[in-house]
Amino acid sequence: MGYVKGLRCRECGRGYPKESLYVCEYCFGxxxxxxxxxxxxxxxxxxxxxxxxxxxxxxxxxxxxxxxPTVGLESGFTPLIRAVNLExxxxxxxxxxxDDSVNHPTLSFKDRVVAVALSKAKEFGFDTVACxxxxxxxxxxxxxxxxxxxxxxxxxxxxxxxxxxxxxxxxNPILVAVEGNYDQVxxxxxxxxxxxxxxxxxxxxxxxxxxxxxxxGYEIAEQLGWKAPRNIIVPCAGGSLIxxxxxxxxxxxxxxxxxxxxxxxxxxxxxxxxPIVTGIKENSDIIRPVKPNTIARSLAIGNPADxxxxxxxxxxxxxxxxxxxxxxxxxxxxxxxxxxxxxxxxAGGVTLGVTKKLIEQGRIPKDESILICITGxxxxxxxxxxxxxxxxxxxxxxxxxxxxxxxxxxRM
Amino acid sequence: MTKKMxxxxxxxxxxxxxxxxxxxxxFDVIPNIRRANVTGTVGELILxxxxxxxxxxxxxxxxxxxxxxxxxxxxxxxx
Ligand SMILES: Cc1ncc(COP(=O)(O)O)c(C=O)c1O
Ligand SMILES: [Zn+2]
Numbered sequence: 001m002g003y004v005k006g007l008r009c010r011e012c013g014r015g016y017p018k019e020s021l022y023v024c025e026y027c028f029g030x031x032x033x034x035x036x037x038x039x040x041x042x043x044x045x046x047x048x049x050x051x052x053x054x055x056x057x058x059x060x061x062x063x064x065x066x067x068x069p070t071v072g073l074e075s076g077f078t079p080l081i082r083a084v085n086l087e088x089x090x091x092x093x094x095x096x097x098x099d100d101s102v103n104h105p106t107l108s109f110k111d112r113v114v115a116v117a118l119s120k121a122k123e124f125g126f127d128t129v130a131c132x133x134x135x136x137x138x139x140x141x142x143x144x145x146x147x148x149x150x151x152x153x154x155x156x157x158x159x160x161x162x163x164x165x166x167x168x169x170x171x172n173p174i175l176v177a178v179e180g181n182y183d184q185v186x187x188x189x190x191x192x193x194x195x196x197x198x199x200x201x202x203x204x205x206x207x208x209x210x211x212x213x214x215x216x217g218y219e220i221a222e223q224l225g226w227k228a229p230r231n232i233i234v235p236c237a238g239g240s241l242i243x244x245x246x247x248x249x250x251x252x253x254x255x256x257x258x259x260x261x262x263x264x265x266x267x268x269x270x271x272x273x274x275p276i277v278t279g280i281k282e283n284s285d286i287i288r289p290v291k292p293n294t295i296a297r298s299l300a301i302g303n304p305a306d307x308x309x310x311x312x313x314x315x316x317x318x319x320x321x322x323x324x325x326x327x328x329x330x331x332x333x334x335x336x337x338x339x340x341x342x343x344x345x346x347a348g349g350v351t352l353g354v355t356k357k358l359i360e361q362g363r364i365p366k367d368e369s370i371l372i373c374i375t376g377x378x379x380x381x382x383x384x385x386x387x388x389x390x391x392x393x394x395x396x397x398x399x400x401x402x403x404x405x406x407x408x409x410x411r412m
Numbered sequence: 413m414t415k416k417m418x419x420x421x422x423x424x425x426x427x428x429x430x431x432x433x434x435x436x437x438x439f440d441v442i443p444n445i446r447r448a449n450v451t452g453t454v455g456e457l458i459l460x461x462x463x464x465x466x467x468x469x470x471x472x473x474x475x476x477x478x479x480x481x482x483x484x485x486x487x488x489x490x491x
Contacts (some may be wrong), residue, residue: 011447027446028417028458028485187484286449286456288421289481303483 001065007031020204031207033064039352056215071148072115074104080223083337094369100369106156107377108136108342116212121199128198132189134298135164142171163380217248228263230368235351236267238312264319268354270294271313276310280321281397294385295326296346323351344376415462421481422455438473
């Protein structure tokens with residue numbers, strides 16, 4: 001096992017050894033994992049993959065470990081659903097949901113990247129892991145570091161949703177709530193990373209960590225019968241997931257596991273934090289940072305590290321981008337729940353809201369296959385909807401009270 | 413002396429001004445440019461600043477006041 005050749009700069013192409021490096025020392029571009037695809041091609045085919053256990057390690061040759069995975073052994077391979085009710089509601093022909101709101105162990109797609117990051121951190125011999133997070137990454141690093149017996153330091157913006165804080169603290173990390181937004185938290189963490197020899201999953205382990213998101217793309221293709229859908233809508237914060245879904249599909253094509261890619265990729269953000277969407281709409285490959293202000297806190301990254309690569313992904317695939325208001329986010333969360341029985345978090349509201357908008361605009365044709373990436377769970381962001389879904393009907397414990405409040409009304 | 417990797421984003425009206433040079437001179441900071449990208453409406457410069465800690469921070473503040481967005485490159489190389 002182990003097909004990693006080394007790291008390579010995404011900008012100038014310079015090669016580096018497979019260590020915990022992440023920035024090119026010449027051009028300051030980000031480093032990416034470089035594989036021996038010829039070797040992988042000899043080993044990997046559909047039968048081999050399909051025979052393996054249903055978790056993200058079924059694609060292990062395409063993930064950056066040298067040894068066996070040790071963390072996140074049950075992560076990935078989440079349901080891919082044909083969304084029949086939502087098809088009707090949106091007036092489209094063929095609609096799918098890839099549902100990472102039920103990923104193991106912490107109910108978001110971040111369980112994928114953390115499975116890879118912590119397995120790699122253990123391989124490097126780190127005894128402490130850390131991250132800067134908008135919430136879901138915090139949950140996953142805290143939980144999976146507990147499984148892996150690693151010390152854990154988690155840095156979050158102080159105003160995060162209660163569900164995300166509780167869902168982190170329960171795993172007993174050192175949780176640091178920074179009075180500032182995510183970009184300030186991240187800036188602080190880059191200073192801390194210089195002083196402490198920790199595995200910062202989204203800093204010095206980033207090239208490895210990010211590779212975990214490719215499995216979201218692999219699974220989409222495999223679960224559709226080794227085919228890529230025509231349209232994929234992806235929520236964006238740092239811009240890594242969207243970039244890696246695209247990379248994953250291209251790898252499958254190079255390995256001849258799928259025939260062709262006829263897929264357009266669409267970026268989804270909240271209007272209150274849409275630096276990537278703005279870049280795409282203005283056709284500017286320089287992503288201008290913004291100050292986030294949205295209920296979609298998990299997507300509230302104003303200075304996206306992979307913004308430029310998200311931009312290139314959308315352009316290369318021929319897709320587009322759109323953003324939605326906080327009200328539209330809540331409406332979409334309710335629509336998904338009412339039609340498909342999935343309670344997604346605000347990020348899922350962003351993705352479905354944007355999908356609806358793009359269909360209405362005619363950007364996504366109604367008769368083509370569409371796949372919506374649902375990446376997080378609504379139980380973590382309950383305050384977003386608490387005041388907007390009505391109240392339970394209170395009655396006394398007798399039949400008269402029931403009839404008076406409910407029965408009669410229903411019969412009329 | 414410290415080194416800091418930063419990304420400078422210039423609005424259109426500043427693209428043609430030698431603001432980086434002025435900052436470097438005024439605060440005694442050595443800029444070492446690694447990459448640049450300019451479109452019609454916005455410019456991006458990726459560089460390393462070398463100088464006294466406080467002087468670098470003052471230089472960054474000077475640029476920010478002029479309307480340049482200064483973003484750290486996350487993260488700086490661990491030495
Ligand atoms: C639920 C959810 N969806 C999507 C994203 C976006 O991922 P990326 O930062 O890779 O763009 C995040 C990131 O935090 C997230 O928490
Ligand atoms: Zn480089």
